[in-house]
Amino acid sequence: MRLFGLKNCDTCRKALKSLGEVEFFDVRSDGVPEYVMSCAFETFGDALVNTRSTTWRGLKESERSRPSLELLAEHPALMKRPLIERDGELFLGWTPDTRSALGVV
Template sequence: MILTVYGLKTCETCRKAMTALGEGGKNPAFVDIRAEPSVSGLIPQWIRAVGEAKIINRASMTWRKLSDADKARADDPSKLAALLDEHRTLIKRPVIVTGGQVHTGWTKDVKAALGV
């Protein structure tokens, strides 16, 4: 089973997820969402898989700094992917992809689903 963690190198939650997954024998690959251009093509898939509410991190500093116009784009399904591509730190981290499943965040439920 191929397991890929999408996140930020500087994100503490992403580091915790990578450590726990590695210790659990999962050996995940890591992709930095800021540095990897191909992530823009994955964002729409992630939105479909987890839903609009779970993909966006409304608690982030990036969200707080957005203009009201950009915040309104987050509520428009046709504009959300473009907004997340422009401001990748708005993506709820980590995004963990394994097989056909997509998980966001590093919650109890995500850990259980991944067997960690």
């Protein structure tokens, strides 16, 4: 299982603690492989962009209108977190549905 997030994100830390053995990738320093990001965008669409983030609020309106994948490549902290990959299946966020699907109580 792989978790893509930010090392200083409280939600990502909660997920890491609950999941146990997980390969962690900090999206700022490690990035997200292009194929994972493409699959995530196909699965979640624009929900992959965290429009409530500080990074989003700091963008000009002209930047916000750019394609989501371009924005995420340029500003990885815009990605909603965590993005979890398990055996080719993707999960976004640390919601009750995600926790249930991953078998976390």
